[in-house]
Amino acid sequence: MRENESIRALKGVGEKTEKLFQKVGVSTVGQLLRYYPRDYDIYREPVSVDSLNDQETGAVLATLTASLDMKKVRNLTVISGTVADATGRCRVTWFNQPYLRNQLRRGMTFVFRGKMSKKGNLSVLEQPEIYTPAAYEEKLNSMQPKYALTAGLSNHMVTKMVKAALEQLDLTQDYLPEEIRLEYELAEYNFAAVQIHFPSNQEQYLEARKRLAFDEFLLFILGLKQLKEQTAADKNHYRMKEVWKTEEVIENLPYQLTGAQKNVWYEIEQDLRGEKLMTRLVQGDVGSGKTIVAFLAMIMTAENGYQSAIMVPTEVLAKQHYEALTKLLEENGLLEQYQPVFLTGSNTAKEKRQIYEAIASGETRMIVGTHALIQEKVIYESLGLVITDEQHRFGVRQREEFSSKGQKPNILVMSATPIPRTLGIILYGDLDISIIDELPAQRLPIKNCVVDTNYREKAYRFIERQVQEGHQVYVICPMVEESEGMDGENVIDYAERLRHELPSSITVGILHGKMKPKEKNEIMEAFSENRIQVLVSTTVVEVGVNVPNATVMMVENAERFGLAQLHQLRGRVGRGQWQSYCIFIHGKNQAEKSKRLQILNKSNDGFYIAQEDLKLRGPGDLFGVRQSGDLNFEIADIFRDASILKKASDAAGYILSLDGTLELPQHRLLKEKLEEFAGRQMEDPGL
Numbered sequence: 197m198r199e200n201e202s203i204r205a206l207k208g209v210g211e212k213t214e215k216l217f218q219k220v221g222v223s224t225v226g227q228l229l230r231y232y233p234r235d236y237d238i239y240r241e242p243v244s245v246d247s248l249n250d251q252e253t254g255a256v257l258a259t260l261t262a263s264l265d266m267k268k269v270r271n272l273t274v275i276s277g278t279v280a281d282a283t284g285r286c287r288v289t290w291f292n293q294p295y296l297r298n299q300l301r302r303g304m305t306f307v308f309r310g311k312m313s314k315k316g317n318l319s320v321l322e323q324p325e326i327y328t329p330a331a332y333e334e335k336l337n338s339m340q341p342k343y344a345l346t347a348g349l350s351n352h353m354v355t356k357m358v359k360a361a362l363e364q365l366d367l368t369q370d371y372l373p374e375e376i377r378l379e380y381e382l383a384e385y386n387f388a389a390v391q392i393h394f395p396s397n398q399e400q401y402l403e404a405r406k407r408l409a410f411d412e413f414l415l416f417i418l419g420l421k422q423l424k425e426q427t428a429a430d431k432n433h434y435r436m437k438e439v440w441k442t443e444e445v446i447e448n449l450p451y452q453l454t455g456a457q458k459n460v461w462y463e464i465e466q467d468l469r470g471e472k473l474m475t476r477l478v479q480g481d482v483g484s485g486k487t488i489v490a491f492l493a494m495i496m497t498a499e500n501g502y503q504s505a506i507m508v509p510t511e512v513l514a515k516q517h518y519e520a521l522t523k524l525l526e527e528n529g530l531l532e533q534y535q536p537v538f539l540t541g542s543n544t545a546k547e548k549r550q551i552y553e554a555i556a557s558g559e560t561r562m563i564v565g566t567h568a569l570i571q572e573k574v575i576y577e578s579l580g581l582v583i584t585d586e587q588h589r590f591g592v593r594q595r596e597e598f599s600s601k602g603q604k605p606n607i608l609v610m611s612a613t614p615i616p617r618t619l620g621i622i623l624y625g626d627l628d629i630s631i632i633d634e635l636p637a638q639r640l641p642i643k644n645c646v647v648d649t650n651y652r653e654k655a656y657r658f659i660e661r662q663v664q665e666g667h668q669v670y671v672i673c674p675m676v677e678e679s680e681g682m683d684g685e686n687v688i689d690y691a692e693r694l695r696h697e698l699p700s701s702i703t704v705g706i707l708h709g710k711m712k713p714k715e716k717n718e719i720m721e722a723f724s725e726n727r728i729q730v731l732v733s734t735t736v737v738e739v740g741v742n743v744p745n746a747t748v749m750m751v752e753n754a755e756r757f758g759l760a761q762l763h764q765l766r767g768r769v770g771r772g773q774w775q776s777y778c779i780f781i782h783g784k785n786q787a788e789k790s791k792r793l794q795i796l797n798k799s800n801d802g803f804y805i806a807q808e809d810l811k812l813r814g815p816g817d818l819f820g821v822r823q824s825g826d827l828n829f830e831i832a833d834i835f836r837d838a839s840i841l842k843k844a845s846d847a848a849g850y851i852l853s854l855d856g857t858l859e860l861p862q863h864r865l866l867k868e869k870l871e872e873f874a875g876r877q878m879e880d881p882g883l
């Protein structure tokens with residue numbers, strides 16, 4: 197079996213199961229292999245019966261005080277009994293397992309492992325797993341995977357299928373050269389692939405993770421280095437002249453550009469006028485005003501008679517950019533001349549045809565869209581500039597794709613990820629870097645608070661007042677809907693609750709990744725026009741959404757998110773001249789985890805936050821929440837794995853110094869893997 201085969205090739209996967217897996221983005225066996233657990237359930241030492249808290253999962257060594265009862269409740273068979281140790285007793289219940297009655301008898305002692313549920317004086321261990329003490333001893337410290345699920349797809353099913361994939365794939369051929377593996381003390385691939393799903397203990401898990409993170413960085417950097425080689429000598433076939441239009445547009449803006457924006461714009465202008473092709477990254481904290489700089493570059497390109505395309509990760513964002521661009525052009529009397537178009541996957545076939553024609557004929561000089569922009573059918577008349585974000589920054593393949601559409605365009609990449617310089621040099625090795633390190637002057641610093649759920653009542657009243665003053669509010673929940681085995685707030689139920697909590701004059705809307713692009717656009721449009729005042733959402737609003745009238749960001753289960761991600765979320769407010777607020781709410785019993793959140797309380801500076809977060813983490817930080825969704829790594833995390841990143845960079849340098857084109861026999865598998873990796877990077881992350 198090969199990794200690119202459909203999961204249908206696995207025994208037990210029929211059409212229905214295939215559809216369920218597709219919902220979570222898994223179509224091939226390889227994708228299943230990389231469907232890494234979201235968390236693990238650790239088989240820890242048994243604890244005493246009285247020490248298990250409500251909703252806590254754990255194991256107890258206890259004795260049955262009587263034989264089990266059996267009851268029929270509708271069509272369920274319920275088996276229940278009582279177990280006890282020296283500290284106390286609790287009920288145990290199982291459903292539809294009548295045979296247990298013969299196996300478990302009074303006086304027998306087992307390890308029972310399950311979730312404790314407490315209601316008043318009643319403590320119940322629900323559906324516990326049962327082990328003899330010796331059997332549990334063998335399981336001790338092992339970690340059971342917990343996967344992200346969707347309705348109908350159980351953890352058991354994913355576990356079973358991953359096991360099947362691991363059994364049927366031949367993973368013994370390691371693509372990493374032995375020399376590198378030994379030099380950097382990395383586990384074998386075979387070991388890592390299995391242990392990341394089913395770690396025997398925490399040490400093995402860390403080994404597996406280290407290896408897979410190294411691989412991911414290595415492939416990424418190899419791709420970059422090759423790209424740099426290829427583009428170093430690229431000539432700018434769209435060499436441009438200085439134009440006055442951009443000066444006029446700047447004059448007409450309702451605000452003054454900041455010094456940093458002016459500097460960066462100057463650098464871009466010089467690049468576009470230069471002999472060498474531009475490949476530049478503009479890095480700027482959330483809300484620093486990157487968009488206008490991008491638009492100026494598009495106007496300069498259009499004035500020179502060429503086309504430009506701006507590609508963003510989501511349709512919501514594409515729509516927002518399209519509207520902002522149209523408005524800017526309209527205000528400057530340029531709309532007719534440039535005819536901007538909006539191209540995404542959900543345009544109708546007829547619309548697409550018309551747009552393709554307008555692009556091919558050169559009638560339109562500006563194209564805004566999602567990754568639909570690089571599809572085969574889009575033929576550009578004269579694409580002189582492509583603007584993208586770092587999630588979609590082009591790897592080798594993407595640039596080839598664009599090049600095959602004509603000559604290589606100039607490239608501008610936008611990023612809001614604050615990263616230390618040393619890491620930046622590695623991750624953006626193929627790009628020149630410009631930094632917008634100044635926020636517009638009239639912004640007031642956001643006021644923050646980190647509180648627990650007891651504060652909600654107060655928060656709702658505060659939200660009410662802000663809405664009455666004409667402002668708007670985001671509420672972020674970690675989940676879309678209630679989901680088996682996962683605690684935390686979800687968008688659907690939360691919105692319902694808010695509709696009761698808030699006066700009926702306040703409209704509460706919802707937004708999440710499972711909605712159709714068209715629905716998402718409608719909701720965002722309603723929010724930006726203040727027809728919705730409170731938007732309950734998952735993190736789909738994280739990247740780049742701009743509604744300056746919003747002044748409150750409230751994040752539920754804030755402990756679930758990485759600090760950089762929270763900083764991005766916070767960046768959705770404080771974008772206008774009004775005082776804005778961010779309320780981070782952490783769940784009950786999460787005070788420990790929420791210590792991290794105090795960093796956000798102290799500072800609004802993305803760079804500082806990233807550094808501080810890094811200091812708090814160490815290799816022992818097992819399940820640190822993912823830091824950043826911006827750079828699209830599957831397992832590696834640029835902040836948490838900074839030292840692995842440096843090693844992978846050294847290794848990539850060494851490999852290419854020996855064999856620049858990866859032609860040597862010992863690099864054959866690595867080359868194949870790199871091709872496959874580049875292909876994967878092209879896929880839409882599909883928010």
Ligand SMILES: Nc1ncnc2c1ncn2[C@@H]1O[C@H](COP(=O)(O)OP(=O)(O)OP(=O)(O)O)[C@@H](O)[C@H]1O
Nearest residue numbers: 451452453454482483484485486487612636740742
């Ligand atoms: N110099 C400026 N003075 C005042 N407002 C500005 C200035 N530059 C941009 N803005 C406004 O600030 C808001 C945020 O700008 P923009 O959307 O470009 O941020 P961004 O850098 O893309 O941030 P993010 O990474 O969060 O998307 C916009 O409403 C924009 O009109």
